[in-house]
Structure formats: C-alpha cells, structure tokens
Ligand SMILES: Nc1ncnc2c1ncn2[C@@H]1O[C@H](COP(=O)(O)OP(=O)(O)OP(=O)(O)O)[C@@H](O)[C@H]1O
C-alpha cells in the first residue's frame with residue numbers, strides 16, 4: 140500500500156480517503172516516521188522522538204530567555220515558571236468563579252454530548268451514503284458544504300436560531316464533528332469486502348441482517364478513525380462555541396482572561412486544551428486497538 | 438434428492454461487449470461432485486456465481502428443484518478462494534453464522550459449531566480470532582462455516598488454490614470424506630488437473646473462444662471414478678500411481694489447452 144499512498148499528495152485527499160488511509164496505518168502522528176534506508180546515511184542517527192524532545196526543550200529555553208531578559212514584555216509573554224505557578228493557582232483557587240478542573244469538566248461535557256449526538260446521526264447518515272445512491276445523492280453535497288465551513292462562520296446563525304443556551308454550544312461543536320464521522324462511515328461501508336457480503340447472503344442472511352452483521356462490523360475501523368478526527372475537530376471548536384454567553388469552560392476562561400490581559404491564564408488555558416487533546420487521542424487509539432484488533436490484519 | 442440445473446445459461450456483464458459465459462448447461466444432483474476447470478478468464482467463477490445466485494443469467498435459466506434461482510440462499514453454501522471469513526468474529530462464531538441466521542439458540546449452535554470444527558480437525562480453535570490462523574486452517578473454517586448451513590449444494594471456487602502441496606493433499610481427502618458422509622452435491626472450481634480427477638465424479642472443461650479470449654463455453658465433460666475408488670477404500674497414493682490416472686491426466690490437459698497447442 141505504501142507504493143500507492145506515497146504518491147498521493149496530502150492536499151488532494153478528502154476526509155474520507157484520509158480516513159481510509161489512516162485506518163490502514165498510513166498516516167500516524169504518533170509513530171516515528173519510517174525512513175527508507177539511504178546509502179549515504181550517517182552512521183549516527185537520532186530517533187525522531189529524541190529530536191522532538193530536544194526541539195520542545197529548546198523552545199521552552201527560548202521562551203524562558205525571552206521572558207528572563209524582558210525581550211518581550213511579561214504582560215504579553217510571561218515566563219514558563221510564571222505560567223506554571225499560575226497553572227497551580229488556577230487549579231487550586233480557580234479563575235472567574237471556577238477551578239481549572241471545573242472549567243475542563245464543563246468543556247469535556249459539551250464535547251462529549253456533541254460527540255454522542257453526532258454519532259447517533261452521523262453513523263446512520265454514513266451508512267445511507269455508503270449503501271444507497273439516493274442517500275449519497277442527498278447527503279454528499281450537504282456534507283461537502285458543511286465540511287470546509289469554519290465554526291465562527293455559522294456560530295452567529297446558530298445563536299439567531301437557537302439562542303444562547305447550552306444547546307447552541309453543543310450544536311456548534313457537533314456540526315464540526317458531523318462530516319468526519321459520516322464521511323468516514325461511508326468510506327468504511329464502500330470498502331466492505333464484496334465476498335464477505337456474498338458469503339453472508341449464501342449463509343442465509345437477509346439484506347438487512349447482512350448490513351448489521353457484515354457491513355457495520357467491517358466499517359468499524361473507519362468509523363473509529365472518523366470518531367478520532369471528529370473529536371479533534373470538536374475539541375478545536377471549543378473556544379468558538381464558548382464565545383457566546385458561557386459562564387464556564389476552558390474556552391470561556393481563555394476569553395475572559397484575554398479581556399483583562401491576564402496572559403498567563405490564557406497560556407494555562409491553551410496548554411490545558413493541547414494536553415487534553417493529546418490525552419483524548421491516546422485514549423481513542425488504545426480503545427481502537429482493543430475494540431477492532433483485526434484492523435489492518437487482513 | 439435435490440437437483441440444481443443450469444439450462445443454456447449465458448452471462449453478459451454490464452457494459453461488456455461479449456458474453457463472459459455462453460450457453461452453458463449443467464446438472465448437479467445430490468451425491469454428485471462436479472469439477473469445473475479451464476483456463477483463466479474462461480468464466481468458471483461467473484458460472485458458479487450464477488448457481489449461487491450472486492449473478493443472474495442474461496439468458497437461459499438457473500433452477501433448484503425446478504424453482505428459478507432468484508437470490509443467494511443457505512441451501513447453496515459457498516466456499517471462496519479468499520476464504521471471506523469474518524475477522525471481527527471468533528472461529529466458532531464464524532462457523533455458527535448460518536445457525537445464528539436460522540435462529541438456533543446460542544448453546545445449541547456452539548455445540549454444533551464445535552462438532553464441525555472437530556470434523557475439519559480444528560478442535561480447540563473455537564475461541565481464536567480468525568486472523569491468528571494459517572491459510573489452510575482458515576480454508577477449513579470456511580468449509581465448516583458452509584457445512585453448518587447443512588446446504589443441499591456446496592459451491593466452492595478454488596478453495597485449495599492458495600495452499601501448499603501437502604496441506605492441499607490433506608484437504609482433498611478431507612473433502613472426499615465430507616462429500617461421502619454428507620451426500621451433498623458439490624460444484625467445485627479448480628485449476629489443478631490432478632485435483633479435478635481425484636475429486637470429481639465429472640470434470641467439466643470450459644474453453645474461451647480462441648478469437649476473443651472470452652465467451653467461455655463448456656467444451657468437454659469427462660466422467661471420472663477415482664474419487665469413488667477412494668471412497669471404496671483404495672489409498673490416494675495407489676490411485677495416483679495407476680496408469681489410468683496418468684492417461685486421464687493427459688486427456689484432461691489436452692482438453693483444457695485445446696486450441697492453444699495446435
Ligand atoms: N464483475 C465483472 N464485471 C465485468 N466483467 C467481469 C466481471 N467478473 C468477471 N468478468 C469477466 O468475465 C470473464 C470471466 O471471468 P471469470 O472470473 O468468471 O473467469 P474464471 O474462469 O473464474 O477465471 P480465473 O480462473 O482466473 O478465476 C473474464 O473475461 C472477466 O474479465
């Protein structure tokens with residue numbers, strides 16, 4: 140498969156093909172990239188992870204230097220220690236009436252509520268796209284329309300239609316998740332091995348039961364990939380969703396801190412969002428390996 | 438007794454200029470072991486798929502006991518070259534699939550699946566995921582899965598094609614044993630000349646039109662009895678060593694490559 144995927148430029152890939160490739164283990168941000176053996180390669184080489192660690196440390200050192208020697212004003216860029224101290228304060232005493240953990244919990248709640256709702260809608264829509272020409276004709280253009288829209292673009296409309304309550308926030312996040320889940324599911328359905336379908340039919344399964352017992356399990360690896368992409372997309376929509384009349388949440392915390400130029404809290408918020416995204420990604424990968432262990436093995 | 442008939446069947450795939458199979462007829466009764474052979478692309482899989490109900494004939498009729506074949510069904514179980522097992526299910530669940538579709542209760546279908554696994558010499562593998570098995574083991578799971586449906590006809594498309602010589606020989610005798618026990622009518626596609634002679638009660642040779650490379654027709658039907666001799670107790674080695682076997686082999690090879698060697 141590497142022969143094929145290497146010749147495709149990433150820009151030309153749709154989410155659906157991306158999902159398929161990823162499900163085959165093609166693009167893996169966590170794995171160290173494998174280099175083809177080069178004849179002129181130096182005898183001493185650092186593993187990619189070590190290079191990443193060094194880069195990270197160097198950036199923190201630069202940051203520290205910039206703050207220490209006041210190259211950038213501390214109002215704009217507080218140093219690493221200041222941010223770390225603030226992290227502890229916000230975690231213990233809170234910021235705008237809630238601790239960091241409470242903000243985080245609210246945000247996670249919104250994202251997972253959106254995920255649950257989107258799975259309930261997106262998976263059946265993906266099945267319809269993959270299984271029927273009518274379904275594809277109806278939903279494909281809608282999703283292609285929705286997919287590239289930035290959340291900030293539809294946020295005002297959602298507020299006009301649904302008000303400033305909790306449902307609007309969940310809806311904004313959910314809209315960002317819908318296309319990845321539905322399109323990955325559809326890609327999974329279309330990639331189903333035709334002989335397995337035939338085998339099930341010749342073993343007495345009706346068309347409906349073939350969908351339940353063969354098509355859906357076959358598509359699970361791709362559905363999982365969609366879920367992973369969706370969770371990333373939803374999480375990155377958080378700040379936008381919490382722009383409107385929120386009183387808690389990580390996005391809300393960052394915005395209120397920014398209004399008062401409390402830059403260290405902004406940074407605490409940003410790092411928390413990044414760390415949680417990392418943790419979620421890891422959790423889903425673990426779950427993926429547990430639940431679809433056959434993926435990529437046949 | 439059941440009878441599967443293909444009556445002057447032609448198949449033309451969508452957008453194709455010529456028929457993939459032209460005017461093919463065959464009769465498969467309970468207890469028959471028909472072997473379909475011929476060069477690559479001559480339409481063997483297509484014909485088997487008509488019998489299975491995966492492909493409908495463009496002209497002619499396919500019938501089981503006089504009823505037209507409209508769809509696939511558990512009375513005609515299929516074994517695929519690519520085994521087509523369900524990787525998300527355990528070996529036992531794969532074998533029990535047809536029973537589950539019939540609504541057989543869990544405990545009963547597990548019991549029957551385990552009995553079939555013992556029959557194909559895979560006792561103790563029931564809980565394994567299928568992707569941990571070797572190719573030969575997977576083929577046996579595929580066979581057990583098809584047998585679980587208690588089909589009237591067993592349709593097999595190059596079931597042993599991907600196996601090494603020794604495993605293949607063992608599978609051949611296993612197939613003969615199962616055929617003898619079950620009385621099922623078997624239609625099997627193979628490229629193996631010796632395999633065709635050893636297993637079949639009749640070998641059906643398909644040949645493509647020499648000008649087009651398509652439009653496969655049935656050009657020879659050779660009745661054989663080596664499988665019956667095995668059933669009567671003669672060892673496979675002795676049958677293979679029989680000069681009659683060598684003669685049949687030459688005749689079949691000629692029939693398959695007819696037109697090409699001239
Ligand atoms: N789904 C399809 N659509 C169009 N043409 C097809 C399709 N399947 C097979 N064909 C064509 O029909 C002809 C017969 O194919 P078939 O697979 O039945 O041959 P075969 O005898 O089984 O070959 P092999 O021994 O290689 O398996 C070939 O020319 C093939 O290209």
Ligand SMILES: [Mg+2]
Nearest residue numbers: 481482483594
């Ligand atoms: Mg074939």
